[in-house]
């Protein structure tokens with residue numbers, strides 16, 4: 454037994470105890486090893502960290518990562534004194550300020566409602582992006598720079614939106630992009646996306662850092678299938694600092710029946726996301742949320758490995774074997790698209806992580822155009838996925854006209870589950886179904902394979918594309 458007074462007296466980096474679900478843990482030695490950084494734990498030193506902890510970690514994380522000897526026992530006493538200064542408040546779904554789900558007409562409206570009604574924590578983490586937020590903003594605005602060239606006098610009564618997405622026969626050319634910490638928005642977290650996407654027959658690429666364990670997601674998916682749902686689960690992999698641990702993750706993905714492996718390659722370090730960092734700083738004014746730049750043992754912001762290179766893909770792919778497609782997420786240049794093709798992956802996923810990593814990186818739309826301009830063969834030989842700032846069916850159709858296979862949606866699904874749970878996720882897919890079908894009809898096409906670059910005008914963006922690429926590298930391979 455440990456008393457609440459005892460716990461509260463261990464509130465510094467020299468001696469740091471936290472409570473999670475009535476249990477006390479000594480995490481002093483673990484601070485520097487913590488993949489979420491020192492400060493995220495230190496903000497809760499001597500306090501009850503349950504709420505924040507559970508939003509971030511799947512069940513069993515403590516058992517897996519913390520030696521038993523640091524478990525101090527059950528806590529007794531007055532818990533009120535141990536509450537952290539900022540508790541998230543999730544507005545109940547019946548909140549009068551939140552309109553009925555059926556009134557949500559588009560994904561921008563969903564975002565506006567989420568901003569007004571979500572907890573500060575959830576909004577900060579979901580909406581934040583890197584540095585000046587330029588990339589985040591361009592992700593959205595670049596889609597508006599492409600216009601359509603519609604054809605008329607064609608029979609468009611029946612349209613077919615089905616598409617093969619990483620091996621799965623999806624109802625639409627879309628999928629839910631990997632996004633961590635869904636439990637911040639809703640206690641059911643990722644399960645809302647598992648249910649909503651499988652009921653709508655679109656795939657869900659789960660995050661390596663999901664707040665629900667993958668086995669629980671896989672069980673939920675199986676239950677959905679028994680009830681007649683379709684869909685598919687893919688596994689997004691972050692290679693851990695100890696690279697060899699990626700083998701265990703890949704084995705788990707295989708054992709649990711995940712159908713595709715999506716390796717994120719844009720996160721050598723975590724981007725500087727200031728809105729989220731500011732909120733964390735406000736939790737405890739004493740804390741400086743900038744990483745410790747003088748600690749030689751760790752790469753600052755290096756939550757995942759910072760040493761991943763093209764050679765690592767070989768052993769990761771061997772471990773995955775022929776289980777399903779392997780796709781690289783985070784390709785941002787024509788050169789890397791070409792290297793990915795040579796590395797033998799099945800697909801590339803153009804993404805700047807929703808503007809959360811390198812500020813001033815190109816939108817995925819620009820990367821797609823760059824590939825078209827300098828190395829279009831990639832588009833014939835690889836499946837090309839993309840995400841970032843897509844909020845409309847028109848965005849999806851534009852991407853497909855330019856050679857993409859399917860488009861990922863990140864924040865919209867998080868916003869949907871925050872206010873509306875599974876029903877919100879289903880609503881997002883319904884809205885996109887309507888918008889994609891309507892766009893196809895008004896454009897004069899009935900099947901996705903009829904889409905081609907003649908249906909869009911890209912002049913505005915073409916003017917913004919680079920002329921300087923690594924020509925020697927490309928030429929040597931032509």
Ligand code: HEM
Pocket residue numbers: 471478480487488489490493494497502505506509510514515518519633661662663723756
């Ligand atoms: C007590 C034992 C703890 C253990 C064993 C632990 C373990 C971990 C692990 C393994 C991850 C990486 C998850 C992944 O990327 O898959 C992680 C991330 C994280 N942890 Fe903890 N953690 C602990 C306590 C805490 C506490 C008390 C907090 C704050 C209340 C916290 C906040 C975070 C955050 C914010 C991340 C996410 C970093 C990111 O993805 O950007 N952790 N933790």
Ligand SMILES: Cc1cc2nc3c(=O)[nH]c(=O)nc-3n(C[C@H](O)[C@H](O)[C@H](O)COP(=O)(O)O)c2cc1C
Pocket residue numbers: 578579580592630631632633660661662663689717782804805806807808809840841842843861862863864865867
């Ligand atoms: C809150 C949040 C968490 C994310 N977590 C991950 C992650 O765990 N792994 C990953 O590869 N990408 C992650 N991403 C990036 C998304 O997969 C995707 O690239 C991005 O959200 C697309 O942009 P959009 O939000 O404008 O649709 C995350 C994005 C957000 C907004």
